[in-house]
Amino acid sequence: MDTSPFANGAAYVRGRYVPIAEASIPVTDWGFTRSDAVYDVVHVFKHGFFRLDDHLDRFIRSMAARRLKPPEDRAAIEAALHRCVALAGLADSYVAMVALRGRPRVAGSRRPADCDNHFIAYALPWIDVIPKDVQERGAHLWIASIPRVPDASVDPTVKNYQWSDLTSGLFEAHDHGFDTAILCDAQGFVTEGPGFNIFMVKDGQVLTPDRGSLQGITRKSVLELCADQGIEAKVAAIPRALIEDADEVFAATTAGGVMPVSRIGARILGNDRPGPISLALKQAYWQRHEEGWHRTPVRPLEQVAAE
Ligand code: PLP
Secondary structure (H helix, E strand, C coil), X not given: CCCCCCXXXXXXXXXXXXXXXXXXXXXXXXXXXXXXXXXXXXXXXCCEEECHHHHHHHHHHXXXXXXXXXXXXXXXXXXXXXXXXXXXXXXXXXXXXXXXCCCECCCCCCCHHHECCEEXXXXXXXXXXXXXXXXXXXEEEEECCCCCCCCCCCCCCCCECCCHXXXXXXXXXXXXXXXXXXXXXXXXXXXXXXXEEEEEEECCEEEEECCCCCCCHHHHHHHHHHHHCCCCEEEECCEHHHHHCCCEEEEEXXXXXXXXXXEECCEECCCCCCCHHHHHHHHHHHHHHHCCCCEEECCCHHHHHHC
């Protein structure tokens, strides 16, 4: 049994490394009271980060978009991620980086610029946003009635915690006995789901929405895998009726990879099992991981502790 205090996860908060259960923020932090925070999540697979630079690039873009400036620079952020994983001793891990607005330096100030921004990192044991057994049979996906918040109000390419619409979608899905949901925008175009991008396959062509969604790193990987395998793939507007008529559907995220769907709303896809293109992409995604694709080895604890 692992008796390390970090065995359930390790966090970096206000310059200190603590066991995950001890990582906390003040209730007056705007990161909490206003969801005024941006974040990113990278995974570690067999002791290696996957596409770490892509995640750091996106995190830094998200921070700039929300004018968040924690004291740590990119190198310090990267070092904290390595050290959290090394402390937790995890081969496979869900690794989060968060920048929060913090609390105002001037008591009672309502000016975001008066706040002390700060950076948090943590590493947890691996998480799948859709459980592995559900991925195996194919997820049952509900198309939510609530529309996704407009892109012009909350930029979906800035990874954020403003999840009210996505959470409502999850409640709706679970109330109807489905595993998870996707949301359409107010114009009826497909966007994304709670924690994943969505793909559909029709007549051998792979499509993913061009709006209302995060520019997912897994989505980017899937598009690259399609190019490698000679599968035609396009980022396009997807009206709801089009995805309801798909041959195959799958979700894509850092916390789970390529995750096949076998039912969408009232439709049963194929033979109620994951489709062949979804399965081929899922297989290739993990195979490429085994081969070291975009891999950055996690630095050993002795090395990160000395940095
Ligand atoms: N869309 C949302 C809302 C997400 O939260 C996530 C990941 O957490 C994704 C899409 C997938 O992005 P990525 O592949 O970069 O993990």
